[in-house]
Amino acid sequence: MRPLYFENGVLKLIDQTKLPTETHWHQCHTYQQVAEAIRDMIVRGAPAIGVTAAYGIAIGMNAFSETNKDLFFNELQHIAKVIKNTRPTAVNLFWAVDRVVNRAVENSDKSIDEIKKIILQEAQRMDREDVESNRKIGEFGNQLIHPKDTILTHCNAGSLATCDYGTALGVIRAAHEAGKEVQVFADETRPYLQGARLTAYELKEDGIPVTLICDNMAGHFMRIGEVNCCITGADRIAANGDTANKIGTYTLAVLAKENNIPFYIAAPVSTIDFQIQSGNEIVIEERNSREVTHIREHQLAPEGVKVRNPAFDVTPARYITAIITDRGILYPPFVESIKKLK
């Protein structure tokens, strides 16, 4: 289940605001439309927004019709800035934009048409590499899963959050494909309901047993012994292992430690921000209050009530049992295991 396709100069995104009740492919013809789709969460999930951003630059630069190379690179910097300004937390977005821009700069001696081609090829390479990374995360992570484990996951770190297969759900898929009778508890993940709408949908489609629970039920199931491990994705991992992920991840990690349940993060190395020493340096996106007061068009809360809506939180490294990456499983002390990846 891929959430994005690039065909004939157009980026097609499965509209994740409408899933699972409606399958609508949203078409982006301009880089501004790509930026809007990221901001409005038509596409979401750290790796998926990274690759979407790369295609956005390819679309924007393909529309450049002049012959002056300085103007070409000015436009490239402008588009990169617009796309980076969409969502602040997932480092994959910045990583992807910088990778495409650097590739163009390295080839600045070539013709404009050639550089345009190189930009698109880089985006396509990142798309392919993401799926390969997820398969590797799945292979490594499967080693941590026992034959009849019940795994709790939060948000959606599945095919829909990546270019296919998923990170946290990649591990679950790999275990399922290996014949293990795994079951999943999917937290609904308020306010945007990625768990209820996307994770439950993906797993059901794949025939992997999934049970949907409200976010506040996780502690109960941990305490009564119905959860064997937790696996979530990540939006940004600091050099010390502190991890930003969907709001509510921190709560789960604390509950897991209290109940002696392993807590795993599954993410590609591109989600590690080697520049920051701890999670305190991660910018947490605050989104529109309407996501909390409403579910789609339906109003739940009183008009004008004060709302806070941080989209992510930081789980301190001490709550994380291991980080499953595409280059192997990292164990504490993460300062050491992460440094070795550099």
Ligand code: MRU
């Ligand atoms: O706000 P979202 O839906 O983009 O947040 C997504 C998450 O928090 C995911 O867990 C994370 O991006 C990893 S996706 C493989």
